[in-house]
Amino acid sequence: MSISYQTLEDADYKGWNEQLNQKDSLDVLKWAFATFGDELVYSCSFGAEGMVLIDLISKVKKDAKIIFLDTDFHFKETYELIEKVKNRYPELQIELIKPSLTPIEQASEYGEVLWKTNPDLCCQIRKLTPLEGVLSKHRAWISGLRREQSPTRANTQFINRDDRFKSIKVCPLIHWTEEEIWMYIKLHQLSYNALHDQNFPSIGCEYCTKAVLPGEDPRSGRWAGTQKTECGLHLNNQPKK
Template structure:
C-alpha cells in the first residue's frame, strides 16, 4: 500500500478527491481495494445503504471483511437480515463486534437504562470503543454515508481524514439520493431490513430508534426528543 494516514496532509486529500471526482461508486471501491487491500474494512449497520454497498463490494472483492457493531440492543429484524446476507454472499467475511461489557455488566456498572440517562455514554461503550478496537487492525474503512442524509454529512468526500479513529474513511455513496438507493435494491432484488417498510428510514438500536412520520427528517427517529443525531462514529 502506498498511502499512509500519518503522512497525508489536507492537500493530499484534496488531490485524491479531485482524482476520484468523476468516478462512480464501483470505481471508488476498486480504487480503495487496490490501494488498501486486506487493510480495508467495511463497517456496516445493515441499513438500506449497507445492502447496496455490500452488493457493490461483492463485485470488487468477494471475500471482503465486513464488521457489524453488535451492541446486543438491535432489533430482531436486523439480526434476521444479517443471516440472509450471509447466505446470499457466503464468501464475505462478516464479523460481529461485541462491546467489552455485556448488557448485564453495563447495568451493574452504570445503572439501568443508560441509553435514556446518558445516551452518549451508552454509545461510547457499545459502539465507539468496539469500533476503535476493530479499526485499529486496519488502515482504512468504508462507510455508507450520503450527503443528503443530514447537514452534518453534507460535506463528506469520497476520501476523508478520520481524526477520531486515526484512519482514512472511504465513502463511495456520497452522491446517491434515497430514491437511487431504493431503485438499486429493487432492481437487484436485494434483501433489506423490513423495518424500512414500517416508517424506520434510519435504524439503530431498538431502545433509541423510533418510527418517523412522513415528511420528517429521516434521522429524527434516532435518539428522539434528544439533542443528538449521531452516535459519534462520524463526527
C-alpha cells in the same frame, strides 16, 4: 512509504478526491481496495445503504471484510437480515463485533437504562470503543454516508481524513439519493430490513429508534426527544478523555 493516516497531508486527500471526482461508486471501491487491500474494512449497519454497498463490494472483492457493531440492543429484524446477507454472499467475511461489557455488566456499573440517562456514554461503550479496536488494525474503512442524509454529512468526500479514529474513511455513496438507493435495491432484488416498510428510514438500537411520520426528517427517529443526532462514529473529532 506505506499509505496511512499518519503519513498523509490534506493535499493527499484533495488529490485523491480530484482524481475520483468524475468516477462512480464502483470505481471508488476498486481504487480503495487496490490502494489498501486487506487493510480496508467496511463497518456496516445493515441499513438500506449497507445493502447497496455490500452488493457493490461483492463485485470488487468477494472476500472483503465487513464488520457489524453488535451492541446487543439491535432489533431482531436486523439480526435476521444479517443471516440473509451471509447466505447470499457466503465468501464475504462478516464479523459481529461485541462491546467489552455485556448488557448485564453495563447495567450493574451504569444503571439499567444508560441509553436514556447518558446516551453518549452508551454509544461510546457499545459502538465507538469497539470500532476503535477494529480500526487500530486497519489502515482504512468504508462507510455508507450520503451527503443528503443530514447537514453534518453535507461536505463528506469520497476519501476523508478521520481524526476521530485516526484512519482514512472511504465513502463511495456520497452522491446517491434515497430514491437511487431504493431503485438499486429493487432492481437487484436485494434483501433489506423489514422495519423500513414500517416507517423506520434509519435503524439503530431498539431502545433508541422509533418510527417517523410522513414528512418528518428521516433521522428524527434516532434518539428522539434528545439533542443527540449522531452516535459519534461520523463526528470527525478527537475522542473524549
